[in-house]
Amino acid sequence: MSEVLFRVDERLIHGQVVVGWGRRLHPDRIVVVSDDLSRQPVEQDIYRTGLPASIEAVFWNFREAIEGLPALLDSGKSIIVLTEDLGTMLRLASAAVTIEEVNVGGLFAGEGRTRLLPYVWFDAEDEQRVRDLEALGIRVVAQDVPTTAPVRLRERVG
Amino acid sequence: MTGRCGVVVAHGRLGEGLLSALTRVAGAQDNLWAVSNDDLDTESLMAEIESLLAEHGAGREGILFSDLEGGSCCQACRRLLGRDSVRAVFYGVNLPLLIEFVFLQGLPFDEFSAALLTKSSGALGVHS
Structure with missing residues (x-):
């Protein structure tokens, strides 16, 4: 069964994503949406280190993401989409990329x-982005690994 | 540089646990420390490692040990490679690797590195 995880994580590809979520979702591809990293092949290589051969990681700038994600999401593949911040995720959602959570x-x-939470620190902009995402009908939950209980963030930001 | 010092950079309490076990079998070490990535982003983790090396490791070659290749600990270590005194990043750290670190201090780096990998990977097995 194909599954899609949209995740905001400053560390992008790392142990929790590859082991925790990767063993649960069996992703075919990880898409990192970052204008900066899309131009930095050496940094990309560091993030790809240790990835199982079954997972392809691509680093797309924002334009590539809004052009490429709709077809990828329709392809039936399991995918993890990563951004470093809530703002980029909100821009994706506002650009008509279908996101449920x-x-x-x-x-x-x-x-x-x-x-x-120990792994979630917000400033006022982050709080507003949660409200904006929820206003688009998108649930925003904190959950570092699949075995911990998800925490709905709308209720935490007021 | 004279001698080597090491930092175990790992998830949760693995690093301090490994050093606790190492102390039991090889005695207390004055050149090996542990850092956890708990609740730290990559930059903060890098700063913590650098600060430790600057404070205690001056004049010594820095060896970093991380747990999971590709994990955030390993990524932070890789970004420090070549900076300041950091000479190498080993990943997949285990107790046998740290024991060799303690007892093979005197070897030139290439021999030291090869011996650590050989001993630690050879220490993995199963009785069934």
């Missing part, structure tokens, strides 16, 4: 951010 897996401490 956004998984927040890692936004960490930084200036202006307060702690909601």
